[in-house]
Amino acid sequence: MRRKLVIGNWKMNGNRAANSALLSGIAAGLTSTGADCAVCAPAPYLAQCQAELAGTSIGWGAQDLSAHAGGAYTGEVAAGMLVDFGCRYVLVGHSERRAYHHESSALVAQKTVAALAAGLTPVLCIGETLEEREAGRTAAVVGEQLGAVLAAIAVADLARLVLAYEPVWAIGTGRTATPQMAQDVHQLLRAQLAGVDPVAAAGVQILYGGSMKPDNAKELMAQADIDGGLIGGAALKAADFLAIISAAA
Ligand code: PEP
Numbered sequence: 001m002r003r004k005l006v007i008g009n010w011k012m013n014g015n016r017a018a019n020s021a022l023l024s025g026i027a028a029g030l031t032s033t034g035a036d037c038a039v040c041a042p043a044p045y046l047a048q049c050q051a052e053l054a055g056t057s058i059g060w061g062a063q064d065l066s067a068h069a070g071g072a073y074t075g076e077v078a079a080g081m082l083v084d085f086g087c088r089y090v091l092v093g094h095s096e097r098r099a100y101h102h103e104s105s106a107l108v109a110q111k112t113v114a115a116l117a118a119g120l121t122p123v124l125c126i127g128e129t130l131e132e133r134e135a136g137r138t139a140a141v142v143g144e145q146l147g148a149v150l151a152a153i154a155v156a157d158l159a160r161l162v163l164a165y166e167p168v169w170a171i172g173t174g175r176t177a178t179p180q181m182a183q184d185v186h187q188l189l190r191a192q193l194a195g196v197d198p199v200a201a202a203g204v205q206i207l208y209g210g211s212m213k214p215d216n217a218k219e220l221m222a223q224a225d226i227d228g229g230l231i232g233g234a235a236l237k238a239a240d241f242l243a244i245i246s247a248a249a
Pocket of ligand 1: 009166170171172173174209210211212230231232233234
């Protein structure tokens with residue numbers, strides 16, 4: 001049985017005071033032990049997460065990392081630095097990184113390798129644009145994005161991946177994939193993983209992301225291959241984030 005996992009992606013939101021209120025609100029309201037949860041904060045606030053979440057069951061992580069282990073890469077953050085601040089997770093290949101920072105599948109694969117090498121759990125984000133879906137290219141697009149990573153990592157590391165299927169047209173738009181649309185893609189992704197290692201594939205958590213809210217979370221996460229959520233907007237309010245975690249458990 002796969003455990004459910006709910007991760008909040010704060011994106012470029014927050015400040016010290018707001019983060020503190022949000023983190024203490026989540027910690028105070030967290031009753032369920034049936035699902036794991038974590039927040040992915042902007043890099044400058046990872047020390048704050050470490051200080052305020054230590055001793056709770058809430059994990060934390062980053063939203064991006066460098067493909068390089070260190071050196072003359074101004075502005076970049078290495079996997080080892082994330083480990084230094086207690087991170088467990090790191091998002092890789094979020095559609096906003098792919099779109100606004102031109103991250104290719106090859107670069108996302110290198111970042112995944114760097115995360116694994118440092119002992120982090122990469123949360124590999126993949127998903128198609130509206131144009132790609134309407135052109136009937138969803139399977140080809142997500143297959144290429146996942147395939148690039150599968151070609152770069154060791155087979156033994158497959159079990160250490162978390163996937164997040166995030167249709168680009170559903171992110172921050174209030175437009176959610178129907179549970180069946182999401183399940184269909186999750187099933188495809190798991191089949192692709194199974195082509196590499198069927199036993200590991202059965203254990204990989206595949207999260208759904210894209211306007212998941214308290215009122216649609218339960219139905220989405222009831223699907224056979226949806227193992228949790230990657231939450232943007234609704235992760236910025238403790239009550240909404242807690243309601244989604246409860247829906248997962
Ligand atoms: C995200 O950014 O990963 C996301 C899913 O955002 P939202 O929940 O706001 O659609």
